[in-house]
Structures are given as C-alpha cells and as structure tokens.
Amino acid sequence: AQSVSQHNHHxxxxxxxxxxxxxxxxxxxTVNLFWYVQYPGQHLQLLLKYFSGDPLVKGIKGxxxxxxxxxxxxxxxxxSVQWSDTAEYFCAxxxxxxxxxxxxxxxxx
Amino acid sequence: DTEVTQTPKHLVMGMTNKKSLKxxxxxxxxxxxxxxxxAKKPPELMFVYSYEKLSINESVPSRFSPECPNSSLLNxxxxxxxxxxxxxxxxxxxxxxxxxQYFGPGTxxxxx
Numbered sequence: 001a002q003s004v005s006q007h008n009h010h011x012x013x014x015x016x017x018x019x020x021x022x023x024x025x026x027x028x029x030t031v032n033l034f035w036y037v038q039y040p041g042q043h044l045q046l047l048l049k050y051f052s053g054d055p056l057v058k059g060i061k062g063x064x065x066x067x068x069x070x071x072x073x074x075x076x077x078x079x080s081v082q083w084s085d086t087a088e089y090f091c092a093x094x095x096x097x098x099x100x101x102x103x104x105x106x107x108x109x
Numbered sequence: 110d111t112e113v114t115q116t117p118k119h120l121v122m123g124m125t126n127k128k129s130l131k132x133x134x135x136x137x138x139x140x141x142x143x144x145x146x147x148a149k150k151p152p153e154l155m156f157v158y159s160y161e162k163l164s165i166n167e168s169v170p171s172r173f174s175p176e177c178p179n180s181s182l183l184n185x186x187x188x189x190x191x192x193x194x195x196x197x198x199x200x201x202x203x204x205x206x207x208x209x210q211y212f213g214p215g216t217x218x219x220x221x
Contacts, residue, residue, distance in 0.1 A: 032207065044152070044199065044212040090151055099151035 002027040004093050004100035012106045013081050021076040021103050023091030033074040034092040035065055036099075044090070050074065061085070083109045113213035115200050121219045124190060130216045132183040132200030140164075140206040141183040143175060144199040146215070152199055158183060159206045190220045 007022040025031060035047040048059025055067040065076045074091060086107045091100040113134045122128050132141065140159045144152035157165035158177040166175075172194075174186040183200055197217050201210040 034209070036212075043214040044201075046209055046211070049209055098154070102149075102151050 002093060002098050004091055004098055006089075006091055006100035006103050008103045009101070010104045010106070012108065014108050015083055016080050017107075019076070019078040019081050019085075019105070021089055021091075021105070023074045023076065023100060024072050025074065025091075025093045026072065027093055031093050033065075033067060035059065035063070035074075035076050036090045036092060038088040038090065038102075040087065047076070047089075081105070081107050083107045113200055113202055113211055115198075115213040115216050117216055118214070119217050119219075121221065122187065122190065123221055124192070126190075127186070127188045129187065130185040130198055130200075130218075132185075132202075132213055133181055134202040134211070135181055136202065136204075136211070137180075138202035138204050138211075139180060140203045140208070141177060142201040142203075142210060143183070143185055144201065146197040146199055148196075156185075157206065164206065187218075190218075192220050194218065195220045 003026045005024045013019060033050040036044045037047050038044050047063050048057050048065055050057050050067045058064045063076060063078050065074055067074050085105060087105055089103045089105060092098060116131045120128060142157050143155040145155055146152040154167050155169045156175045161177045161180055172189050176184040195218055197215040199215045200213040203210045
C-alpha cells in the first residue's frame with residue numbers, strides 16, 4: 001500500500017524566514033515525486049517534480065526539494081519565504097498522484 | 110493552449126437532479142483524471158482515463174459516471190447525489206499516465 005505523510009499541518013513563518021516542509025512516503029516500487037501548491041482561490045499548480053537523476057531538484061519561485069531514497073523523504077525547502085507564498089502545499093507520489101494531507105503555510109509580513 | 114478548463118465553476122443541485130461536469134484540454138494529453146477535494150483535505154483520485162479508456166476507478170459510487178468522448182474532453186455525470194458529495198471536483202490531464210498532471214480550476218458542487 002502507498003501512503004504519504006506530511007508532518008506539519010500548519011506552519012507560520014515571518015517573511016524572509018527559511019522554510020522546510022517534510023514529506024515521507026511509503027511505496028514498494030519506483031516513485032515519481034511531486035510538490036504541488038494551491039494558492040487561496042486558485043487551482044493546484046506544480047512546484048517541482050522528481051522522476052530520476054539529480055536528487056536535488058529546483059522548481060518555480062525559488063523552491064527546491066531533495067529526494068533521499070534511504071529516508072523515503074522528499075522535503076521541500078525555500079531559503080527565504082515571502083508573503084505571497086501563503087498557500088496549501090501538497091506532496092504527492094507515484095503515477096496516479098496519491099496526495100499527502102497537505103501543509104498550510106502562512107507567511108506573516 | 111496550456112490549460113485545463115472546467116465548466117461550470119459552481120453548481121448547486123438537488124438530490125434528484127441529473128447534471129454533468131465538463132473538462133477540456135487542448136494540449137494533446139492522452140490521460141485525464143477526476144479528483145474530489147473536500148475542504149481542508151487533499152484531492153482524492155476518482156477516475157483515470159488513458160487513451161480514452163477507463164483505466165482506474167477508485168471504488169467510486171455509481172451515482173458518479175465518467176465519460177471520455179474524445180481525447181480532449183472528459184465528463185462526469187452526476188445522478189442522485191447525496192449532500193456529502195458536496196466538494197470541489199478537479200480535472201487534470203497529463204501527456205500520458207504517470208507524467209506530470211496539470212489541473213483545472215475545479216467545479217464547486219453543492220448538493221442540497
């Protein structure tokens with residue numbers, strides 16, 4: 001069975017703070033990994049993805065994520081958040097997008 | 110054209126009504142998906158079509174009936190829904206199954 005765990009349900013940061021959102025997965029096969037973002041009132045957008053190759057992947061808007069196979073993790077990072085990063089962030093795995101429960105990020109100006 | 114469109118944006122229906130949700134993409138994608146998203150929850154996969162054939166049905170009740178008339182269109186027919194079916198219904202498409210999915214804005218459904 002596949003599962004995705006996002007440890008942080010709600011994260012509150014001040015602008016310019018660094019961000020790391022955790023994602024751990026359980027899946028028996030080769031994984032494709034994704035981070036999606038859902039801004040308030042907007043549709044899901046792809047932030048970044050990992051299929052193979054360099055385990056450190058860079059996405060849009062200064063986000064990056066690192067795939068650590070031994071830890072079954074795919075954590076999302078951003079060195080300095082902005083108020084406009086306030087959104088819901090979803091980690092997802094495998095071909096049919098099994099989503100984690102999501103992390104709500106609130107950035108305080 | 111690099112987007113997935115969904116109509117209507119909002120829908121209110123009674124439990125005896127029949128309605129349909131529509132999804133369209135013109136990116137040449139051959140896989141299309143329906144998801145259901147309740148408030149403050151992640152999207153849950155309902156159906157997957159690959160090359161216009163139903164590939165996955167995630168144990169969805171028969172009151173939801175998908176249809177893929179061609180490679181650009183995906184419908185979700187609704188009949189005799191329950192109030193707990195109220196949710197945001199998302200459509201997505203990808204080049205093929207397993208590739209990056211692109212999401213539409215969703216249809217917000219309220220069942221009275």
